[in-house]
Amino acid sequence: MPRLSVIVIAKNEAANIGACLDSVAFADERIVVDDNSSDDTRAVAEAAGARVIVRALDGFGAQKNFALAQASGDWVFSIDADERVTPALAAEIAQAIGQGAADGYELPRLSSFCGRQMRHSGWYPDYVLRLFRRGSARFSDDAVHERVICDGKVARLANDLLHAPVMRLEDALSRMDRYSTAGAAMFTTRGKRVSFSSGITHGLWSFFRTYVLRGGFRDGREGFLLAVANAEGTYYRYMKAWLAGRKS
Secondary structure (H helix, E strand, O other): OOOEEEEEEEOOOHHHHHHHHHHOOOOOEEEEEEOOOOOOHHHHHHHOOOEEEEOOOOOHHHHHHHHHHHOOOOEEEEOOOOEEEOHHHHHHHHHHHHHOOOOEEEEOEEEEEOOEEOOOOOOOOOOEEEEEEOOOEEEOOOOOOOOEEEOOOEEEOOOOEEEEEEOOHHHHHHHHHHHHHHHHHHHHHOOOOOOHHHHHHHHHHHHHHHHHHOOHHHHHHHHHHHHHHHHHHHHHHHHHHHHHHHHO
């Protein structure tokens, strides 16, 4: 049977990392790359049986490529601390790597927002490429919203990867601030100049796309909250980039 390595990058995820690692206990190797957490992330991960390596974050893509370089399995599964593999998905992963019919596999990801699983709003099925043959794929170098680049055949699995990125509205605000800052930095790095009005128009468009075109209204009150959060994140990403460009 081919060996499977699981890689996770984390920072201050003591509340999540244990359950995450427990959900992938079927793997032959579990590696956590910790960005100098100030909580018990490292201790919890080690107690769960993972190998922990401390490394300062220099971008999500670079951090995940570092984690990938530490893996020794024939196959690699990348998971975030706020994600969980169900028993059904675990069995499907084992079957996929045993057959080896493809070099990479996308999984449907079912995410929740403030306690509600979002089946619309552009959040589902949200296919993500997370399982791949080692040596056939790598992560993009993007500082945020990195993705797996696979050189071989890519197929899809059927069972959901569970994802709980936003448990409280406060989590959404914190996430929006972090990601808008990283997104603005990407604009600056790529030399993209934005106008003041672009933040307004892109923010409005983000709300309309999430709530109307992608059926966010079908996700109830949480669908409205998500559409507003997406709009604000987009607005602040452009405004932060505009302010940075004005200063330079």
